[in-house]
Amino acid sequence: MKKILSIFMSVAVLCFSFGPYAHAKMVQVKGSDTLINLVQKLSEVYMEKNPDKVISVTGGGSGTGIAALVNGKCSIANASRLIKTKEVDMAVSRGVDPKKVIVAVDGLCFLVNSSNVITQLTVDQLGKIFRGEITNWKEVGGDDKPISLYGRQSNSGTYDFVMEFLTKGDFSPKMRQMNGNAQIIEGVKADPTAIGYVGIAYVKGVEGIHVLEVSRAVGGKYFSPMNDADIKNGNYPLARPLYQYVDGMPAADVKDFIAFELSPEGQNIVKEEGFFEIPEEYIKNNKATVGI
């Protein structure tokens, strides 16, 4: 009997003791799968320099990250899209004041299998393809083969970005909704009729695919996201900022990490990981919103 009692007691003690310690000094970062590799790398370098700090980075998609911030489950939400009005309302009703920091710039890449003869498309054609209005490659000058679409799931910020800026309507229900950027790349590699989209950091050095050049309109000039200069000067039509959201003026721990991300060293890591450093206007923007 004593044995049973002691087991009960120790279980109870364990339960109570884990609660308060689990969150001590740990900064939780959650959200976009486009940003996860970059922020993980940033946090590793940061923790090496500050051994007393603990930063934990997880993915799940921009929607998941913002929902976690609103529900008080993380202190930084990674997002590859802007926060939606609905989400702001929800946050305000819970006493959370989401503030935006721009940490990097991404060029959204559209990729096809390397056996595909198509190398260029307009924004309008891409929209029609992903809305399901163009269903055969011959309609855009390719072979007579049906197009198979690869996209992300609705918790992805990239999904929302493409929906708002490109398809401006619903995705074709035939689109395969893949569980992350890597799966889209694997799918496009194996499928000669595929088209998919991922953040630029995922396509550098990948074989078996090629990245499409995109122009704003028919007859316009086509630009490739692989060309750094065209992203920086805004020629490539699908460049987009990547964000982190925090609750109000961030606490010291959080602020320190974000300051590191925005420092020249942090921005160097951004470039090494395949994204682009933030331009002057965004630096000003960050100063205005969170003072870093």
Add this chain to the structure above:
Amino acid sequence: MHNVKDKIIHGLFFLNGLIVMLVLLGIFVILCKAAIPAFQEISLKEFLTTARWDPTSLVKEGYGIGAMLLSTLMLTIGALIIAVPLGIGAAVYLTDIASPRFREIAKPVIEILAGIPSVVVGFLGIVLVGPIISKIFGISNGLNALNGSILLAIMALPTIISISEDALRSVPKTYHEASLALGATGWQTIIKVKIPAAVSGIIAACMLGMGRAIGETMTVLMATGCAPALPTSYLDPVRTMTATIAIELGEVAYDTTHYYALFGVGLVLFIITFVVNMLSDMVLRKYQKVRI
């Protein structure tokens, strides 16, 4: 002293039983409570009979579970078509044909199969089964309903084999001997005597396997392509009810129609698995009575 100990242990076991029942009841109540508000805005008819599920649509939100209900049913039936003959065959082999030594090795191996995490099975679906399917059928991508069915069959097999084997083993030896004494061959004995005698146990085994297949999430999320369109064949990508909940619940804003509707999907799933399990339990009970 002994008496007191007995009583305490008696009470503890009673408490365990009670807790399990309370948990089940609690889950049902919570599901209902969270699902009912959805039907103030969606008609039950639209929810159950239309096929368009698109709660994040920019144009018009769709809350029909038809396509995912069909997807779930297709996968389950497909898995059973593959797993039932294989499972019963293996069970017959293990009870009647295999040498005792082989049986001693095979049984634990089959049980290990049941312990493989579903995410690993899903991974095999992407890297192994998918490419094979796309090669055999000459289609561009192997992430479809057939892939999911094969994987679910693999996951349901251990349950089907081990429970069918128990059922076959519990057929009285005298049946076997009587059949042989009447001049039946070994094959006739198995097909005409042993399997009919154990049929309720075998049916129960298949229904438990089915329960496993309906509720499986990670594997189908990874390996079936997850396109929300209404599937027309086993070579189409499908998105099941479980996958939809897993994808969307992480990002949905609380207390919205979308949130409630996801619980509605969960409720439908709960009712289906509950009915399947109850039926298999009833069949099992019948078979136990026959045994005695």
